[in-house]
Amino acid sequence: MLICGGTGCRASASDVLYKNLNKEVKENNLEDEVQVITTGCFGFCEKGPIVKMIPDNTFYVSVKPEDAAEIVAEHVVKGRKVERLLYQDPVNKEHIPDSKHMGFYKKQIRIALRNCGLIDPENIDEYLAADGYEAMGKVLLEMTPEQAIKQIIDAGLRGRGGGGFPTGIKWQIASKVDADQKYVVCNADEGDPGAFMDRSILEGDPHTILEAMVINGFCIGATKGLIYIRAEYPLAIHRLKIAINQAREYGLLGTDILGSGFDFDVEIRYGAGAFVCGEETALIHSMEGERGEPTFKPPFPAQSGYLGKPTNVNNVETFASVPVIINKGAKWFSSIGTEKSKGTKVFALAGKINNVGLIEVPMGITLREVIFEIGGGIKDGKKFKAVQTGGPSGGCLTEKHLDTPIDFDNLLAAGSMMGSGGMIVMDEDDCMVAVAKFYLEFTVEESCGKCSPCRIGNKRLHELLGKVTKGQAGMEDLDNLKNLSLVVRDTSLCGLGQTSPNPVLSTMDNFMEEYVAHIEDHRCPSGVCKDLIRYEVIPENCVGCTACARNCPVNCISGERKQLHVIDQSLCIKCGACLEKCKFNAIAVI
Amino acid sequence: MTSIKVKLKDSDVQQLKEVAKSFGNASGELINVLHKAQEIFGYLPAEVQEVVAEELNVSVAKVYGVVTFYSFFTMLPKGRYPISICTGTACYVRGAEKVLEEFKRILKVPVGETTPDGKFSITCLRCVGACGLAPVVMVGDKTYGRVTTDGVKDILKEYSE
Numbered sequence: 001m002l003i004c005g006g007t008g009c010r011a012s013a014s015d016v017l018y019k020n021l022n023k024e025v026k027e028n029n030l031e032d033e034v035q036v037i038t039t040g041c042f043g044f045c046e047k048g049p050i051v052k053m054i055p056d057n058t059f060y061v062s063v064k065p066e067d068a069a070e071i072v073a074e075h076v077v078k079g080r081k082v083e084r085l086l087y088q089d090p091v092n093k094e095h096i097p098d099s100k101h102m103g104f105y106k107k108q109i110r111i112a113l114r115n116c117g118l119i120d121p122e123n124i125d126e127y128l129a130a131d132g133y134e135a136m137g138k139v140l141l142e143m144t145p146e147q148a149i150k151q152i153i154d155a156g157l158r159g160r161g162g163g164g165f166p167t168g169i170k171w172q173i174a175s176k177v178d179a180d181q182k183y184v185v186c187n188a189d190e191g192d193p194g195a196f197m198d199r200s201i202l203e204g205d206p207h208t209i210l211e212a213m214v215i216n217g218f219c220i221g222a223t224k225g226l227i228y229i230r231a232e233y234p235l236a237i238h239r240l241k242i243a244i245n246q247a248r249e250y251g252l253l254g255t256d257i258l259g260s261g262f263d264f265d266v267e268i269r270y271g272a273g274a275f276v277c278g279e280e281t282a283l284i285h286s287m288e289g290e291r292g293e294p295t296f297k298p299p300f301p302a303q304s305g306y307l308g309k310p311t312n313v314n315n316v317e318t319f320a321s322v323p324v325i326i327n328k329g330a331k332w333f334s335s336i337g338t339e340k341s342k343g344t345k346v347f348a349l350a351g352k353i354n355n356v357g358l359i360e361v362p363m364g365i366t367l368r369e370v371i372f373e374i375g376g377g378i379k380d381g382k383k384f385k386a387v388q389t390g391g392p393s394g395g396c397l398t399e400k401h402l403d404t405p406i407d408f409d410n411l412l413a414a415g416s417m418m419g420s421g422g423m424i425v426m427d428e429d430d431c432m433v434a435v436a437k438f439y440l441e442f443t444v445e446e447s448c449g450k451c452s453p454c455r456i457g458n459k460r461l462h463e464l465l466g467k468v469t470k471g472q473a474g475m476e477d478l479d480n481l482k483n484l485s486l487v488v489r490d491t492s493l494c495g496l497g498q499t500s501p502n503p504v505l506s507t508m509d510n511f512m513e514e515y516v517a518h519i520e521d522h523r524c525p526s527g528v529c530k531d532l533i534r535y536e537v538i539p540e541n542c543v544g545c546t547a548c549a550r551n552c553p554v555n556c557i558s559g560e561r562k563q564l565h566v567i568d569q570s571l572c573i574k575c576g577a578c579l580e581k582c583k584f585n586a587i588a589v590i
Numbered sequence: 591m592t593s594i595k596v597k598l599k600d601s602d603v604q605q606l607k608e609v610a611k612s613f614g615n616a617s618g619e620l621i622n623v624l625h626k627a628q629e630i631f632g633y634l635p636a637e638v639q640e641v642v643a644e645e646l647n648v649s650v651a652k653v654y655g656v657v658t659f660y661s662f663f664t665m666l667p668k669g670r671y672p673i674s675i676c677t678g679t680a681c682y683v684r685g686a687e688k689v690l691e692e693f694k695r696i697l698k699v700p701v702g703e704t705t706p707d708g709k710f711s712i713t714c715l716r717c718v719g720a721c722g723l724a725p726v727v728m729v730g731d732k733t734y735g736r737v738t739t740d741g742v743k744d745i746l747k748e749y750s751e
Contacts, residue, residue, distance in 0.1 A: 045722030
């Protein structure tokens with residue numbers, strides 16, 4: 001019995017469920033036959049907590065702690081599936097007996113997430129049983145650094161943190177620099193809101209990161225590894241610490257690893273909440289105890305990084321792919337994906353979509369497949385409007401991009417970017433101007449302030465967008481928005497500022513009519529921007545049930561029982577509570 | 591960033607000194623020392639920063655620069671029940687802003703501040719990674735998922751004393 005112990009499912013009491021299941025197993029004297037294991041994230045967060053039964057892959061969703069008795073009594077003792085806890089297909093309403101037949105999993109290929117939801121992340125033996133540390137053994141005992149680097153180059157692996165720089169080339173550059181000390185750094189400072197793949201990998205399969213870091217160290221000649229992780233990820237930190245201790249005990253970290261004569265050890269460094277620290281030079285400054293401000297490249301970290309020594313920085317997901325490439329070969333890995341983007345990519349699917357969760361798909365899959373087949377389509381039968389990829393650095397893609405194969409280069413060409421793999425789906429109720437403003441608000445807050453285009457330019461962009469959403473902008477402001485966006489993009493020091501105008505530029509490209517509606521008609525077509533909307537009672541639909549008046553937080557709705565109700569516009573705070581509560585479609589947003 | 595005046599007890603100063611010592615009084619360990627200090631005091635008032643600066647032999651300005659740079663560090667004490675509203679993108683498109691407005695309206699304090707009785711504080715955070723439960727609110731270590739504006743009152747009720 002595998003139970004998801006990821007952050008999402010834990011928030012829905014999966015830890016209590018674990019205790020209850022164990023108790024039931026004990027009470028039925030099944031300890032010899034049944035083992036209850038907490039694993040990492042299954043990815044299907046929409047319907048958590050998840051319980052998966054091995055070997056028949058029965059997939060129970062939305063399991064509550066009190067369901068434990070029934071699962072043990074029915075499934076384990078009597079061999080009957082608990083029908084009501086099975087996943088129900090959103091289209092034909094059929095219960096689906098196992099994970100293999102779920103649309104969510106059908107198109108996925110799991111490389112970086114291969115062990116998430118399968119092994120107990122706190123038990124090194126389970127990782128070893130899943131071919132863990134085999135790649136490390138192979139590299140340390142049978143290969144030269146050059147051979148191992150060649151494998152990574154031939155595989156075509158590109159950095160999964162957003163940059164998309166060829167990983168093997170990065171390793172090669174660092175390996176050729178002469179220095180008495182070099183460092184391997186794992187960038188686990190996942191700051192992109194809406195993306196949580198790195199956290200899930202660290203929580204579900206921490207040893208894979210350690211293994212890849214040792215391989216990386218051997219390839220470039222470094223004996224020290226550092227993991228820079230957000231302090232906001234307590235569970236991931238906890239499991240990493242356990243993993244490091246276990247690996248040391250087994251002699252897989254430390255001196256003379258596997259008798260190869262190679263020494264390597266790993267330490268954890270904590271981030272303190274700064275988005276810009278995802279940029280590698282900023283990250284290095286933060287590890288040195290400084291403000292996380294980026295510096296100009298060159299020198300690249302491969303030449304002068306942590307404490308001035310050559311440093312190779314890779315992201316969690318990139319590292320997680322490394323052991324598989326070594327084990328299965330570069331040829332196998334490069335057979336998956338598109339011409340210039342090989343392998344798979346993990347995406348965090350969120351927003352207005354039926355199946356929120358973490359997925360890993362081959363590069364080259366289309367947005368349509370991801371959103372409508374794996375994601376199960378738009379929530380509540382609404383209409384798809386846009387999907388935002390790449391987080392605050394990315395852009396919005398629309399209907400016309402749905403059939404574009406997803407890879408690094410295609411996303412860039414479409415005005416967005418891969419980023420770390422956040423994918424937020426938006427429907428007809430989302431205002432694209434407000435979305436662009438939301439991202440700018442984030443950038444303004446997270447800009448480190450070192451260079452003026454980013455510090456001042458983004459602030460001005462945010463103000464301009466504010467004017468648009470308030471209906472105070474003129475058409476000339478659209479030119480200002482565009483021009484200033486281009487200046488910020490072209491003149492900022494680091495990746496944060498160079499990409500921060502993307503949400504503005506891409507929404508202006510794809511949704512110009514929404515900008516114009518705000519400016520010329522003083523109207524928000526999606527009914528989001530508070531200054532441009534008002535709530536009104538539709539007289540012919542109002543039956544006088546008083547639900548709206550009772551739920552209005554500022555008591556601005558008046559009307560007697562069974563009489564027409566009226567909203568006092570001067571007091572209304574436009575919270576929308578009346579609209580939510582009305583059962584008779586008698587409230588309209590105008 | 592606003593701050594409040596506090597007088598550190600001798601034992602507090604001693605404790606801070608020990609923390610700095612455990613990191614070898616190295617200036618490169620500043621962030622780690624601040625993490626520990628915030629764990630002990632719950633926040634980082636100017637007086638704590640002064641001791642840290644002294645112990646690591648760096649300027650108070652540098653310590654202040656680091657404290658104000660990172661969102662995890664705070665110079666104001668949090669409420670007994672710190673409320674964090676996730677304003678990551680997934681929560682945003684599922685209505686986090688309305689939930690935040692409702693908390694602000696009921697508690698009558700802006701983001702980043704604490705109610706006068708010291709009971710609740712409101713902060714925003716970016717993505718706890720529970721996007722399947724969006725919008726998400728955390729009170730202390732407890733996570734509330736799929737929070738609605740109506741649900742805000744019920745959450746606060748759980749903490750009535």
